[in-house]
Amino acid sequence: TMNVTITLIFFIYGLIFGSFFNVVGLRVPKGSLFSQTRSYCDTCERTLTWKELIPVFSFVIQKGKCRKCHEKISPVYPFMELATGLLAAFAYYRFGFSAPLLLALLVISLVIPITVSDIAYRLIPNKILLFFLPLFMLYHFIFPTRSLWQALLGAGIAFGLLLLILILSKGGMGAGDLKYFTLLGFVFGPKGFFLTFFLSVLFGLVGGLITMKRTKKGAKTMIPFGPYIGLAALTVLFYGDAFITWYLSLLGI
Template identity: 55%
Template sequence: MEIAYYSLFFILGTIFGSFFNVVGLRVPKGKSFTTDRSYCPNCQKQLTWYELIPILSYLFQAGKCRGCGKTIGKLYPTLELLTGLFFALSYWRFDLTMELVLSLIVVSLAIIIIVTDYTYTLIPNKILLFFLPILIIARIVTPLNPWWSPIVGSMTGFGLLLLIIIVSKGGMGAGDMKYFAVLGIVFGFPNILLVFFLSTLYGAVINIGLLALKKVTRKSKVPFGPYISFAALTVLFFGEQIINWYLSLI
């Protein structure tokens, strides 16, 4: 039966991932994502149901719009696939518990921020303010120990980023700071520090790689939000293992 649950969460994840793509692309532009049908951003052709199947449609259309032939960004199928994997990982990590609900909410937020920050270099307040009360309620239902951990975690995330913004004069943005404040509620103190550490590690490694491949220059504005998202998901699924491994070293 396990395999059925994993498949269910994976498929559910790809469908939600497809929706998060739309949310992430439309919300920063002030467009509606609930009333409008899905359409090709190039030729405005409305998409039919068989053009909306996560991952599969992309593969069958060989990555091109059936209306105008324009190449569809690899971002869409990649994020559909990742959301599927992260939904399945949520089930693996938390089983059918209330923590699973919190995990799925965190994955949703993380994926939408990857889309907005990657596409527009923007972490919209609208998205953070939508998720904030939901995550607070989810944390009250599944409290951390001690009870003040989420409050201190949120303040630490916010304060740490504020300090970096002041010192680095714009290395990170206000959006990153607010994103960390929201994640602090989820991870609490001290785990938010691990999210912070991993996000800078991912950012440093990838940026050195991109610089070496000459994909970016030192002056390029590289969005930091995706690194924060991947760091948050790493800690969500493997935080305990990482901390135990670290403690075994000292």
């Protein structure tokens, strides 16, 4: 039917945008987003042909290796392409053509490149956050689902709480995480922020336990927190309102 077709279109566009988000996440911290128009292999620096640029499929066909230098390509990139495709399709499935769909696409476009950057460089680029801030402001202005007061309160609470954690943890949490949470506080408001924060810590603990099991002898490795913040933000994006309503009903509020 029509809906299946549109969902599929969202999936395919998601794959293509996911491929672009990989490039954004990898190049923005290096300040070279527009210096070279075509994608290239990180190891042999050869410009990729169109056959190597098909999201997900190229990776599968090449068995995860560069065709010339045979260096392994990180599975993070096809994973992010697939994730963007699935998330875009799910956003349409969940929200249809509505204002929340636009918000969902904005949040997905924020989360994916930041996740790529944080995995690759342990860095949440200011440029990506600053690019999205006016877009979220514009969204709030056009579709005032929450008052501006709620958005600013969310950002303020996020900034205050994360600043406290940043000071107390002495390097456990980065300034990038603080700015990321502050922007998400603006997007989701106070309740949504608290849920995002709670879920990110929960996901971080679970993820930390899994990676600790895999790296034997409990070797201490710096795990980027950005991916968990992103996963939490996406959960809140799709199910936050439902969860908050359910939780408040439990409390009898």
